[in-house]
Amino acid sequence: MRSLPITQLIAAIRRVARQVPGATALVAAHCHAHDYTDPGKPKIAWDDEEAKTALVSGLVTDALTLLDHLSGQDLDESAGHAVGLLALIAGQDVEPADGSDGTDGRWRIARRTAPDRIISTVDPEARHIHKSGQQRDDGYKAHLAVEPETGLFTAITLRPGAGAAHHEAAVAPDLLAAERGPLQILADAAYAAAELRATLTDAGHRLLIKPPALKPAVVGGFTLDDFVIDTSAGTVTCPAGHTVPLAAAAGRYQQRRAAFTGLCAACPLRDRCTTAKTGRIVTIRPHHDLQSAARHQAATGSR
Incomplete structure (x- = not known):
């Protein structure tokens, strides 16, 4: 306890x-x-x-x-x-x-941790910080904007370590608010959220932000990038060549799904694709194309 x-x-x-x-x-x-x-x-x-x-x-x-x-x-x-x-x-x-x-x-x-949990009665705005599943701290996050050629700090803010309003995706636009014109932006993966990438891209900035790595459904198997996903046509083609429709966005996170149910049972690539009895279901979130392009950029070193 x-x-x-x-x-x-x-x-x-x-x-x-x-x-x-x-x-x-x-x-x-x-x-x-x-x-x-x-x-x-x-x-x-x-x-x-x-x-x-x-x-x-x-x-x-x-x-x-x-x-x-x-x-x-x-x-x-x-x-x-x-x-x-x-x-x-x-x-x-x-x-x-x-x-x-x-x-x-x-x-x-309680056998759970409350969202936005207060961790100190002396400093009520401090929060748990989970950098990863293994790295955990308590307190605040410092967010910095630095001009890379001179090393000068152009903006800085200190925020509680947790909460949607203090996430990197929410803080980054404020760090850039005083900047003029399109920029080339380098940032670590904490700033790789799809919504932030879309906001910065729409503002005309050129991004060099490494996106999170994809996790395959089967260890060593296919990831989302092994599927041909055409969001405009509304289709998804799997590594075995089967093409199925991509459903309209729905739900809280406006996800789109493509179900390969009925096509996976006899597929020779099944063991590399899914362990689900009913077959593989591919799910994408908003701004999928931006994130896919960013993963390609990170993998190939293209600018």
């Missing part, structure tokens, strides 16, 4: 006690899972899962009780922020225990 949500709950309750008028008395009267005047960690056996589970239940109950007593009060900005932060912390990392709906006071640390 992770201890960070426990320490965050305690810190958030202590902050409310400090910053909200009258909250110190409320904490003393109604919150009993921990001595909130003690800045140290709770004195429990941390290798005892039952003890930690009981502590989590008590802390969440204390937080909800405190929030209930403060509900409807007219608070200034500092106090309101402290109460809002407690509400977020109490909700983002916990869930009802097995067989509970939460009304019986039994809680556990």
